Amino acid sequence: MSVRNLDALFAPQSIAVIGASRKANTVGKVLARNLFHTGFDGPILPVHPKHQSIEGVLTYGSVSELPFAPDLAVIATPPDTVADIVAELGANGTRAAVVITAGFGEGGDETGQARRQAVLDAARPYTLRVVGPNCIGVLRPDRGLNASFAHLSPMTGDLAFVAQSGAMATAVLDWATPRDIGFSHITALGNMIDVDFGDVLDYLGSDPNTRAILLYVESITEARKFMSAARATARTKPIIVIKAGRYAAGAKAASSHTGALAGSDAVYEAAFRRAGMLRVGDMDELFDAAETLSNAPRVRGDRMAILTNGGGLGVLATDAVAGSGGHLAELSDDTIAALNEVLPPVWSHGNPVDIIGDAPGSRYATALETLMVDANTDAVLVLNTPVAVADPTDAARATADTVGDNPRKPVFTSWLGEGAARTARKIFAEHRIPSYTTPENAVRGFMHLVNYRRSQDELMETPASTPHDFEPDTERAKQLIDSALEAGLTWMSEGDSKRALQAYGIPIVDTRLARDAEEAATSANELGFPVALKIQSPDITHKSEVGGVELELDSEQAVRDAAERMLGRVAKRRPDATVDGMTVQRMARRADAHELILGATTDNIFGPVILFGQGGTAVEVLRDQSLALPPLNMPLARRTIADTRVSRLLAGYRGQPAADVDAVALALIELSQLVADRPEIAEVDINPLLAGPDGVVALDARIKVQQPPQTETPRLAIRPYPRELEQTVTAPDGSEIFLRPIRPEDEPALQDFFHKLSGEDVRMRYFTQMRELRHHFAARLTQIDYDRAMAFVALPGRNAPGRNAPGRNTEEIWGVVRIDCDPDNRVGEYAVEVRSDIKGRGLGRMLMDRIIAYARERGTGEIVGDVLTENRRMLQICEDLGFEKHRTPDDPQITRVRLPLNKA
Numbered sequence: 001m002s003v004r005n006l007d008a009l010f011a012p013q014s015i016a017v018i019g020a021s022r023k024a025n026t027v028g029k030v031l032a033r034n035l036f037h038t039g040f041d042g043p044i045l046p047v048h049p050k051h052q053s054i055e056g057v058l059t060y061g062s063v064s065e066l067p068f069a070p071d072l073a074v075i076a077t078p079p080d081t082v083a084d085i086v087a088e089l090g091a092n093g094t095r096a097a098v099v100i101t102a103g104f105g106e107g108g109d110e111t112g113q114a115r116r117q118a119v120l121d122a123a124r125p126y127t128l129r130v131v132g133p134n135c136i137g138v139l140r141p142d143r144g145l146n147a148s149f150a151h152l153s154p155m156t157g158d159l160a161f162v163a164q165s166g167a168m169a170t171a172v173l174d175w176a177t178p179r180d181i182g183f184s185h186i187t188a189l190g191n192m193i194d195v196d197f198g199d200v201l202d203y204l205g206s207d208p209n210t211r212a213i214l215l216y217v218e219s220i221t222e223a224r225k226f227m228s229a230a231r232a233t234a235r236t237k238p239i240i241v242i243k244a245g246r247y248a249a250g251a252k253a254a255s256s257h258t259g260a261l262a263g264s265d266a267v268y269e270a271a272f273r274r275a276g277m278l279r280v281g282d283m284d285e286l287f288d289a290a291e292t293l294s295n296a297p298r299v300r301g302d303r304m305a306i307l308t309n310g311g312g313l314g315v316l317a318t319d320a321v322a323g324s325g326g327h328l329a330e331l332s333d334d335t336i337a338a339l340n341e342v343l344p345p346v347w348s349h350g351n352p353v354d355i356i357g358d359a360p361g362s363r364y365a366t367a368l369e370t371l372m373v374d375a376n377t378d379a380v381l382v383l384n385t386p387v388a389v390a391d392p393t394d395a396a397r398a399t400a401d402t403v404g405d406n407p408r409k410p411v412f413t414s415w416l417g418e419g420a421a422r423t424a425r426k427i428f429a430e431h432r433i434p435s436y437t438t439p440e441n442a443v444r445g446f447m448h449l450v451n452y453r454r455s456q457d458e459l460m461e462t463p464a465s466t467p468h469d470f471e472p473d474t475e476r477a478k479q480l481i482d483s484a485l486e487a488g489l490t491w492m493s494e495g496d497s498k499r500a501l502q503a504y505g506i507p508i509v510d511t512r513l514a515r516d517a518e519e520a521a522t523s524a525n526e527l528g529f530p531v532a533l534k535i536q537s538p539d540i541t542h543k544s545e546v547g548g549v550e551l552e553l554d555s556e557q558a559v560r561d562a563a564e565r566m567l568g569r570v571a572k573r574r575p576d577a578t579v580d581g582m583t584v585q586r587m588a589r590r591a592d593a594h595e596l597i598l599g600a601t602t603d604n605i606f607g608p609v610i611l612f613g614q615g616g617t618a619v620e621v622l623r624d625q626s627l628a629l630p631p632l633n634m635p636l637a638r639r640t641i642a643d644t645r646v647s648r649l650l651a652g653y654r655g656q657p658a659a660d661v662d663a664v665a666l667a668l669i670e671l672s673q674l675v676a677d678r679p680e681i682a683e684v685d686i687n688p689l690l691a692g693p694d695g696v697v698a699l700d701a702r703i704k705v706q707q708p709p710q711t712e713t714p715r716l717a718i719r720p721y722p723r724e725l726e727q728t729v730t731a732p733d734g735s736e737i738f739l740r741p742i743r744p745e746d747e748p749a750l751q752d753f754f755h756k757l758s759g760e761d762v763r764m765r766y767f768t769q770m771r772e773l774r775h776h777f778a779a780r781l782t783q784i785d786y787d788r789a790m791a792f793v794a795l796p797g798r799n800a801p802g803r804n805a806p807g808r809n810t811e812e813i814w815g816v817v818r819i820d821c822d823p824d825n826r827v828g829e830y831a832v833e834v835r836s837d838i839k840g841r842g843l844g845r846m847l848m849d850r851i852i853a854y855a856r857e858r859g860t861g862e863i864v865g866d867v868l869t870e871n872r873r874m875l876q877i878c879e880d881l882g883f884e885k886h887r888t889p890d891d892p893q894i895t896r897v898r899l900p901l902n903k904a
Contacts, residue, residue, distance in 0.1 A: 002823030039144025090126030135190025157182020205233030314352030361398030736797025
């Protein structure tokens, strides 16, 4: 479940308080007081076996005595009673419950875990949603809902705060109240046995009263649901997150470089970024970011102009801009000339624009207006320090009025001090202008806006197609992995590991396994000198640490001697290790090449994770790495590379040529595809991967395998491209049609498809005239979450008319059908379109058949769609397929069609 019945949690019409009390200093007493005295206008039903009344309201002795089923129940009774109460409430028709009580396995005890399962078993038959246990409750100020034992009631606002920790929720309340920060929702999820972050994000994503969402995360339960909800919601409103536990007190021993480098917090960081969320470090930054992202207009770039009445303030702000990765705007000649006309002769004549300490409000307004129209500036920071000869409040009003007249460019403010500054900040708050106590905080707010824009742009970037010859030999990789498992191996041999990587397109060096020194010499002679020897043992991770590597061996005798020495050293240093021999490979001589590491590991929460960074023997000392969740495409792979320091070396420096970064990115994509395809893979280490101007090659590789666990939890946090849904079908005219799920790389083809639709067909599909398909809209149509939506494109098959005509794009789109489902998969809305010049071949009916079959297989409850009443052809197809038709009462020009598929 996701949003189902959450309306009863956040917008109940009636509430029961099970365990309400008259006894002072009890949770039941505080719950009753908060509910009765915060303005909730529906019935509140206190339940207590002994009290006659609570807060002057008649009390019921038990759930069975309630006169009707409340929408929401708040439960604060002993833990052993909760499951029976939930079952009785569910049977009566209650749809949501907040369980305040603790004692449900928080410490891992078996009794508590049994209680936890009993509550779930009691709620599930009735789809009754449970928040908690062990939580402080939920608050929605605009409805007077305070179903919590918090010590304060928040102001109404448009920020939503969601946390696991009740202590953090009350701390946020305490922090926000004196700062006049209001909330649309405050939710403490507690143990999250049912309602979790993914559910609440889905609900808040469509809530019109919530402008930004703040999360305090300790852990995630269902990674795929969380990622789907976060990715969908982050496209419509900012999500700012604090993750507790950034620094682990200790690290467990790792069996590979990748395992040692891919810490849990780094995986969360990768997940947050992939979802388009903004991570911050503390509470001040959390609310600063929320204010910035929810108040400021969209920023174009990172160039900031600074307007100040004090030179020192300008210097501080300049340092902050440079230190945070932004750029000081270079003012245009026209701007300098315009400022010369209106400012005193002694102004700074550059950026920062120091308008002198005696600047009145009018000078602020004139200078700000000039800076805001400069095309070289992306934002303006306005600073004020109090002086005796100028009124800070006057300057604040002038600034606010100027911003109101020019709302398209972000303006940030920082009025230093307390007295007059407090009045100025109130003025800015009334005009929804971000205001900060220090210049540094203001710059940090600006960079939040910049980084959020970059994140959203990256998510919408159209991926370049990977080379068409990337067709992995999936069967070969499967055979190698299965053989290792059948042999009882945990780590595949180096040779087989490399061959599995080669099956997915990653270049490798020819590697031979030698059992003894003589075999090593023979293999070296066949490969050609010079060669390298490396110990082969499933028990040794870091070969160089035990003397298990010999390099630059240029003769058979040198190989024999080195092999004997190496075997002796390893036997002495690791007598416990099983040694299978040694690998022999020719030395890879590549001028200007860099040693990199590519890897994969399995996170307990998010599943497979891909790692990239600087490689070599010092990899764990340098710790220059970046993580990403599979699957990857070219933009995501390039971003993963760019997040490391070694990326600057790969770009070339001081006469050194640049490495083939596209080849590195492709290797990341190939590795992510291998890991996604083979659930038996637990870890991969490719160290080093040599990268130079002429491409990449894997010099050493290890793959850890295991039988995949039997679980219903999806292995990957993001559902990869469902290749299994590809199929070739025959159209009524006998031509072949290739149907496959849409891909992000299809955006150019979709744009071409749109331009081949007639104006009338565009109107029938989009209910309006559209001359172009804007990039952001096209990106949303092609970059779909396969776990919640599906779109099939129809492409000409091998024998389709005109398929091989000169200049014909073999990936051209003839038709598209899509379905977007709600988070609970109860309702899916369809849309279909066929290229205007392809109509008449039965393609529309074929696409509808395909999407109906897909929805039925996925368990979707029903398919619905809106069709223009004049679109008789589409309505006839729907009628033939068994859809019900209903005119919409608010718009007779639209007919609603509905096809029931599966019972909920």
